[in-house]
Amino acid sequence: MGSVPVEKLKLFFADNFERILVLTIILGAASINYWVPYKFGFLNFFYLPVLMAGYYTSKRFTVLTAILCILVVIFFTLAFPNFILDEMKTPFAIIGLLSWSCFLLLTSAVIGYLYEEKEARIKDLKAAYIGILEILSKYLESYDQYTQGHSVRVAHLSEEIAREMGLPHIQVENIKAAALLHDIGKTEISMDIIHKATRLSNTERDEVNTHSERGARILTLVDSVLKDAIPLVIAHHKYYFTQDSKDKKDIDTIPLGAAVIAVADAYDAIITDRPYRAGKQPWKAFEEIEQASGKQFHPDTVKALKRVLMFNKKYTEETP
Ligand SMILES: [Fe+2]
Structure with a gap:
């Protein structure tokens, strides 16, 4: 009986996954901006929504999630100069942001590719499994x-x-x-x-x-x-x-x-x-x-x- 609220929570999470992901990215950037002293190291937080998108959605959506993370970080960098730029001299900050963005995009593409591979294998397995059940039921009847x-x-x-x-x-x-x-x-x-x-x-x-x-x-x-x-x-x-x-x-x-x-x-x-x-x-x-x-x-x-x-x-x- 205790599993009912958990099931409802899972259903809510699945139905609102995109909204939750966008909210996580924006709240993550805002939290880093207001509460984290050494912000650059905390940019690794954005690998989390990218990995989640890779696990639950598609390659396209995973790459889009990475792009959204990068755009949110650029927005915070421009809107709040102390977000990243204060921590390093500006050229290093820009090079650091650029390499972070490239790795995030690369990770999203790899995770998205692996997701599609996994989905294709699961689809084949399910087709085989349903086929075996059909053969079994025909044999039984x-x-x-x-x-x-x-x-x-x-x-x-x-x-x-x-x-x-x-x-x-x-x-x-x-x-x-x-x-x-x-x-x-x-x-x-x-x-x-x-x-x-x-x-x-x-x-x-x-x-x-x-x-x-x-x-x-x-x-x-x-x-x-x-x-x-x-x-x-x-x-x-x-x-x-x-x-x-x-x-x-x-x-x-x-x-x-x-x-x-x-x-x-x-x-x-x-x-x-x-x-x-x-x-x-x-x-x-x-x-x-x-x-x-x-x-x-x-x-x-x-x-x-x-x-x-x-x-x-x-x-x-x-x-x-
Ligand atoms: Fe029956």
Whole structure:
């Protein structure tokens, strides 16, 4: 529970990173000007915002941060002659400032380059990781003609719904990974029940319903890589609002990513043939989901699904 303020702080930092950086640079220069006796040595402080920009942003923004640092220092030097010039004889001060500026610019270019290299490698790794999850889910579903390709379709639709809702990129990736593995717990359930050609009895239904917890338990084996997907797998069948939901706090316990997967999962299940019934047409399936909006499904996810279906004809023209 204590992690919530930390998470909010991280989110605030990420949302306002550029503003915080500019403020740090200006306040840093002002602090050096007013409180530091030997100012020239403290110019190394400006490596800090440049390194932060290199770690969190792009090469272009890192170089721009270095240029801003240099411009702020030049401004303070011209506006307050005792800022640097008093400490050394003027020609040495100018040579010192010039070499400091060059090293700062060089550092920003190198850090920016390393950042882009790191990002490219992470992108390749993530593509490989999602590819492996897709292969795994296809393999797991290959035994059942009715669920073949279900997880991959749910993952792609969940991704589009999450993007439509404007969720951050990292959250969209977690949702996609969780959607690919949302039914992995079914591998621990009897094949006779999974393959049953008629509707399930209550006991069998209860057995199938354990697959969310079973799936989460399997995913804890790879912990750190999939740790953000685990809460989504656990909650992917939870209802948005039930008679037990006494107030809004209960609703908030269901991760938004799980609500996204729930609506994509239900949509794909309704349009796909089952042993005991034929799949419905896309808009008929959506009507069914819309009727459960605010009850089984989060209203925002239903609205986003509607927009995805309206603007992506592949979902309404083709049936799996
Ligand atoms: Fe499921």
